[in-house]
Amino acid sequence: MPAVTGTEAEQRVEAPASPDELRLVAALRAGDERAFMEVVSRYGPSMLRVARLYVQTRAVAEEVVQEAWLGVLAGIDRFEGRSSFKTWLYRILTNTAKTRAERERRSVPFSALAGAELDEAEPSVEADRFLPQGERWASYWASTPRRFDELPESRLLSGETVGVAQAAIEELPEVQRAVITMRDVAGFSSEDVCDALELSEGNQRVLLHRARTKVRRALELHFEAAGA
């Protein structure tokens, strides 16, 4: 049985590589530079963000990304397409980043940090947004939330708005920041996040929820302040 390179064995039943991805892999094997640059520009920025979750500095994160790409190239002739290319690539990246973080001094595993973040009970929406106990409609909205999607599209995805989301993510506790970056920025599957961070599905979901609700709140405050 051929070994899976660079990563753990593909144990779970998971989505195999798409025909598009298989074409891409064939092009990389053939040394097609344009295909390589395309895949670097597609995944490179996310890889750098994910690497930054594990190591202290941008410089080290860049080294991690480079090392991960070397791992990808070294392993690509043996890539079998049983998982998607993206999943395979991200596994090589997170394994490389983890190894590097362990070599550097700081390596408290995410799973060890998660407990404290999970213990903190935080409401998703401030309690005073709902009618108080004793009222006929207790725990229903006291003030109606405003629709984000009535804002012009250009506004919603403007550099300014995306910057607000970015700043909110930077403020998050470490594991929540890792989960939302992997899921919503890099586009990992929940299974891949659970593997990379050694979290259960349920805990991953709780942390993702907390992260998203804080970013949502930041966007809401931003739009209110701007008098949207």
Add this chain to the structure above:
Amino acid sequence: MSERTAELTCAELVELVTEYLEEALPGEELERFEEHLVYCSPCVTHVDQMRETIRTTGALREQDLDPGLADELLAAFRGWRGSPA
């Protein structure tokens, strides 16, 4: 019986949005969630705000890679094909 069919309040619903979007709500809870949305437009708005939040966060991925790093990667790629491992 009455407990199982108790209506979800808005304050309860907002705690379940990610489970809903992740399709992780068990059948009965999913029913209560969706029933609530039928008559509560503020909660529909809230769920949509969460979707828009995810979309806005997703826009971060399109930021460009430092050209210096991209160049180094291309050099590595050329070197890799030049010298078969």
